[in-house]
Amino acid sequence: MVRFLPLVGATLVSLFSLVPSVRAEDGRITLGTVRLFSNDTIADREDRWRSGGYGVSAFRGETWTGRLPSQPFEIMEYRFRGEVIAPDNLNNPDPADRLYAGTWWLGAHTHFDWLNFEVTAGADIAVTGEQSGLRRLQAHVHDLLSMPRMSIGDHQVADGIHLHGTLEIARSLRWEGGEFRPFVELQAGVETMARIGFDVTIGALADGGLRTRDPITGQRPEGVTGGTEGGWSFLLGADIAAVESSIFLPADRGYQAEDRRHRLRAGVNYGFGESNIFYGVTYLSEEFLGQPEGQVVGSLSLGIHF
Helix, strand or coil, X not given: CHHHCHHHHHXXXXXXXXXXXXXXXXXXXXXXXXXXXXXXXXXXXXXXXXXXXXXXXXXXXXXXXCCCCCCCCCCEEEEEEEEEEECCCCCCCCCCCCCEEEEEEEEXXXXXXXXCEEEEEEEEEEEECHHHCHHHHHHHHHHHCCCCCCCCCCCECCCEEEEEEEEEEECCEEECCEEEEEEEEEEECCEEEEEEEEEEEECCCCCCCEECCCXXXXXXXXXXXXXXXXXXEEEEEEEEEEEEEECCCCHHHCCCECCEEEEEEEEEEXXXXXXXXXXXXXXXXXXXXXXXXXXXEEEEEEECCC
């Protein structure tokens, strides 16, 4: 099945070329915004591999009724994200360690209901390599904070502009005070893989709302607020992915991606009034042959409104 994934990216890009004719932007409002900071320093206190990222998602639509619409493009999520992948040693990287990769992502994703399945489909443009400027930005931050100096040289991914498609199909099985949500996901482009997993939510916070999924950790912070007025929710999840390729691990430079990736995650969401705080930790298994161990990444979202 994984070998058919390149078709997903082309299909999603074709779909999004139809957006202007399917739904005009007039009359839309911002239904919610979520900002998520992820970094291994706020979890396992390291600075390596899936080192860090910051993303902003804005949800747009005419209204939110507490349920997904039956048509695509009525609810749109616009994503902007920066991510840094790094070797273990930023001053003198081991030639066998993974390449440094600074990447900017810009994408549009739609959320809708299809035969009682929750569908998220979208496409992103990813800008990789030295041209992203993220290496220079990180080096400047290291200098300001008197952290170890960076000397990456050519130990980084090549400059490139890539299309990336994502399709997730899920089914929520709810009970009073909780939810079990199995899902399947296909990705094609920057990293091509098929993933299957589940999420569990315990607590009423975000019931009737809409959550987004962080692409790296799989964490699901609240994007559109539901009808509840504050409270707690606890989130658990796990998934496994079959990986076909990754531009972050180029075979022509001797890298071999692990065939399987595993993620285990837990998070807590607290809401008060219109404000929302989320913190989660995620275990990411090894991503390439030669990576000695997995890592733990922390994720933090602060939506404070006065």
